Amino acid sequence: MQISVSFLSSAYPFDKTIEKINDSMANFIHVDVMDGVFVNHVTPFTKEMLTLLKNSPKPKEVHLMTLHLKKYIDLFANLNPECIIYEFEATEKHEKVIEYIRNKKSKVGIAIGPLTDLKRLLPYLKKIDLVLVMGVIPGSGGQSFLKETIGRIEELQKIKKEQKLSFLISVDGGINEQTIKDIRDKGLNRAVSGSYICKSVSFDEQIKKLQY
Ligand code: DX5
Numbered sequence: 001m002q003i004s005v006s007f008l009s010s011a012y013p014f015d016k017t018i019e020k021i022n023d024s025m026a027n028f029i030h031v032d033v034m035d036g037v038f039v040n041h042v043t044p045f046t047k048e049m050l051t052l053l054k055n056s057p058k059p060k061e062v063h064l065m066t067l068h069l070k071k072y073i074d075l076f077a078n079l080n081p082e083c084i085i086y087e088f089e090a091t092e093k094h095e096k097v098i099e100y101i102r103n104k105k106s107k108v109g110i111a112i113g114p115l116t117d118l119k120r121l122l123p124y125l126k127k128i129d130l131v132l133v134m135g136v137i138p139g140s141g142g143q144s145f146l147k148e149t150i151g152r153i154e155e156l157q158k159i160k161k162e163q164k165l166s167f168l169i170s171v172d173g174g175i176n177e178q179t180i181k182d183i184r185d186k187g188l189n190r191a192v193s194g195s196y197i198c199k200s201v202s203f204d205e206q207i208k209k210l211q212y
Pocket residue numbers: 006008009030032063136137138139140141142143172173174175192193194195196
């Protein structure tokens with residue numbers, strides 16, 4: 001299982017957090033983007049922060065919790081992320097958004113919030129590389145994992161197997177050494193974790209605890 005680290009809620013300043021992620025065994029830096037419209041919070045990215053992320057050796061995945069997807073895809077494609085993930089509820093024009101992200105030479109992910117019926121993803125699963133199952137209502141770090149997420153991951157894995165699809169299953173929100181136990185063996189390919197890792201002294205110690 002791959003680990004992607006969200007820097008949203010950290011015990012360290014931004015630069016130090018990114019340095020610690022780069023030095024860790026994490027597979028990805030998870031870049032959370034909030035616009036204050038789709039979700040209440042705003043993530044204020046300065047030029048310096050974007051440059052630091054761009055120059056980071058660790059691969060990046062961008063998680064857009066925004067409306068105005070074209071604008072944000074244009075901006076964050078500059079980081080050369082491996083994958084750009086958008087929120088399912090942020091658009092009705094999925095085919096267009098998927099193609100727009102592909103044209104940026106990035107893989108495509110769709111994030112699905114706890115209140116959205118998974119079946120609505122069915123028409124698009126063949127066209128995307130990753131589904132990000134939200135374990136919390138999108139909008140802030142440090143929330144508690146919603147138990148219903150376990151069944152949702154099982155359901156998605158079932159669909160994936162039945163339809164012989166290849167998208168990766170990832171989970172985001174409320175992940176720690178306890179909550180991961182119920183989902184680790186359910187076809188989960190990647191887990192995003194923020195406060196559990198970034199509020200600790202040794203990032204690698206926490207990552208190892210998630211993986212075993
Ligand atoms: C939630 C964000 C998550 C979050 C994860 O809206 O998309 O990436 O920061 O942080 P933790 O692991 O603290 O829930």
